[in-house]
Each structure stands twice: as C-alpha cells, then as structure tokens.
Amino acid sequence: MTMVRGDIEEGRALCLDFGKLGKAAACGQDLVPVAAQDVETGEVLILAYANREAFEYAVEHGVAAFWSTSRNELWVKGATSGDVLDLVEIRVNCEQNSLLYRVRLRGKGACHTRDARGLPRRGCFYRRIEEGVLGFEERDPCFR
Amino acid sequence: MTMVRGDIEEGRALCLDFGKLGKAAACGQDLVPVAAQDVETGEVLILAYANREAFEYAVEHGVAAFWSTSRNELWVKGATSGDVLDLVEIRVNCEQNSLLYRVRLRGKGACHTRDARGLPRRGCFYRRIEEGVLGFEERDPCFR
Numbered sequence: 001m002t003m004v005r006g007d008i009e010e011g012r013a014l015c016l017d018f019g020k021l022g023k024a025a026a027c028g029q030d031l032v033p034v035a036a037q038d039v040e041t042g043e044v045l046i047l048a049y050a051n052r053e054a055f056e057y058a059v060e061h062g063v064a065a066f067w068s069t070s071r072n073e074l075w076v077k078g079a080t081s082g083d084v085l086d087l088v089e090i091r092v093n094c095e096q097n098s099l100l101y102r103v104r105l106r107g108k109g110a111c112h113t114r115d116a117r118g119l120p121r122r123g124c125f126y127r128r129i130e131e132g133v134l135g136f137e138e139r140d141p142c143f144r
Numbered sequence: 145m146t147m148v149r150g151d152i153e154e155g156r157a158l159c160l161d162f163g164k165l166g167k168a169a170a171c172g173q174d175l176v177p178v179a180a181q182d183v184e185t186g187e188v189l190i191l192a193y194a195n196r197e198a199f200e201y202a203v204e205h206g207v208a209a210f211w212s213t214s215r216n217e218l219w220v221k222g223a224t225s226g227d228v229l230d231l232v233e234i235r236v237n238c239e240q241n242s243l244l245y246r247v248r249l250r251g252k253g254a255c256h257t258r259d260a261r262g263l264p265r266r267g268c269f270y271r272r273i274e275e276g277v278l279g280f281e282e283r284d285p286c287f288r
Contacts, residue, residue: 025165031162032164094257095268096152125236128233
C-alpha cells in the first residue's frame with residue numbers, strides 16, 4: 001500500500017519513516033537534531049535539523065531557524081506563513097550534539113497541518129500511538 | 145584546541161558537533177530522531193535516535209528505548225543505571241518521521257552527567273547559550 005501525504009499526516013495508520021535520518025544525512029550538510037519547545041505550555045512543537053548556517057541565523061536573528069533536509073536550504077520557520085517562532089533561549093545537550101530551541105509562538109501554530117477547524121496546529125505531535133494505530137489529541141495541545 | 149569529554153560536558157565553551165547526524169546515519173541503521181519529555185515537568189530530557197527494533201522494544205516493554213548510534217546497539221535507558229524512563233505515551237509527528245516519548249522518571253535523572261552535588265542531572269539540556277558561551281541552569285531543571 002502506498003501512503004499519500006494526506007494519509008501520513010491525517011490518517012490513523014502508523015507508517016513510521018525510519019529512512020528519515022539517512023535521507024537527512026544524504027543532503028550533504030553537517031547537521032544536529034533540534035527540538036523546538038513552546039516556553040508557555042512546554043509543548044514539544046517540532047523536531048528538525050540545523051547546520052551551522054541555520055544555528056547562526058537563529059542566534060543572530062532571535063528566531064527558530066532550521067535546515068530543510070528535503071529542500072536542502074535554510075528554513076526560517078514562519079518566513080512565508082508568518083508563524084514565526086521567537087527564540088527565548090537555546091539549550092545545548094551534554095554531548096553538544098543536539099539543540100533545544102525554547103520559543104514563543106508569534107502566530108497561531110508551528111505545524112504546517114491544520115486541525116478540524118481549519119486552524120494551524122500548534123505543534124506537530126498531535127497524534128499518539130494507541131494499540132498500534134494513531135489517535136488524535138486535538139483538545140490537549142499542551143500535553144499537560 | 146582538542147576538547148575532551150569533561151570540557152564538552154561540563155565546560156562553558158560552545159563546541160557543537162555538527163558531524164553528529166552523519167555519524168549517526170553511518171551506523172547503518174534506519175533511524176528516526178526521538179525526543180524524550182518528562183510528563184511531570186514538561187522538561188525535554190534527551191534527544192536521541194530509534195530504529196524499528198528500539199521502537200518496538202519501547203512499545204512492548206513500556207520504557208524509553210533508543211538505538212545507540214555510537215555503540216550500534218539497542219539502548220534501553222536505565223538498564224544499567226536503574227534510571228529507567230517509563231513510557232506514558234508515544235507521540236508521532238505530522239510526517240511520521242520523528243517520535244516523542246512522553247515519560248516518567250523511575251530514578252533520579254535521565255542524563256549520564258552529574259551536577260555540582262554529585263547527583264544525576266534530570267535532563268541533558270542543562271546549559272543555555274549566553275553571549276556565545278554556555279551558562280549552567282542547575283536550579284531550574286524544569287525549564288518553566
């Protein structure tokens with residue numbers, strides 16, 4: 001069965017893409033993984049990647065910036081949608097090989113998908129695994 | 145200047161290892177990035193990786209399991225230290241290419257490093273970037 005984007009993003013079937021890291025690494029950039037977390041709610045919004053250029057852009061401009069491994073270009077979150085994530089701080093892990101962007105949402109959401117009301121979802125992790133399928137958690141975006 | 149492990153983990157010098165993703169991918173496993181988040185505090189504890197084996201172990205046993213890309217083996221968090229992370233739920237992102245483990249700490253901490261009191265740190269993101277160097281945030285492990 002071929003899954004199309006709508007199924008992957010809005011479906012209840014679990015079809016994890018374990019090929020992701022290999023594809024990300026194949027873009028030819030030196031990268032670290034980055035989690036973006038909403039400082040207001042604690043919600044983990046996005047898991048993405050940064051190279052030195054994206055990291056330095058984030059530090060300089062005070063907004064969450066990543067490296068798009070699919071388009072292989074700098075990805076300043078919200079540059080087109082307006083849903084910018086303002087950086088409150090950047091945390092570094094023990095081994096200095098991953099980052100945590102602690103952010104405030106300037107717009108309505110950080111995810112490119114939309115919920116049942118047609119609004120941008122606040123974060124990307126709106127589904128949980130329930131007995132092997134995916135359940136939606138639209139009402140509790142804060143995960144608390 | 146060569147940084148040793150103590151400098152990397154306990155120092156104030158920023159020396160991000162942007163080679164991480166390439167090294168992780170080179171272990172030969174199909175992987176997705178995984179963030180582990182404390183459900184009690186909202187703290188992002190760890191950013192790591194999982195292959196299908198680690199993911200299935202986590203689902204089956206109800207504990208956070210990763211794939212150690214440096215040792216190239218299954219890494220059940222806390223298996224030796226006792227600092228197990230009990231899984232409350234697993235979240236999946238929109239594109240189904242990253243995971244969020246929502247966990248409860250069974251032990252004292254999730255990080256292998258120790259704070260000034262000699263106790264395991266709760267999470268790995270205990271330093272923030274401050275004017276190009278790293279500042280410690282031992283007193284506010286919850287990030288709130």
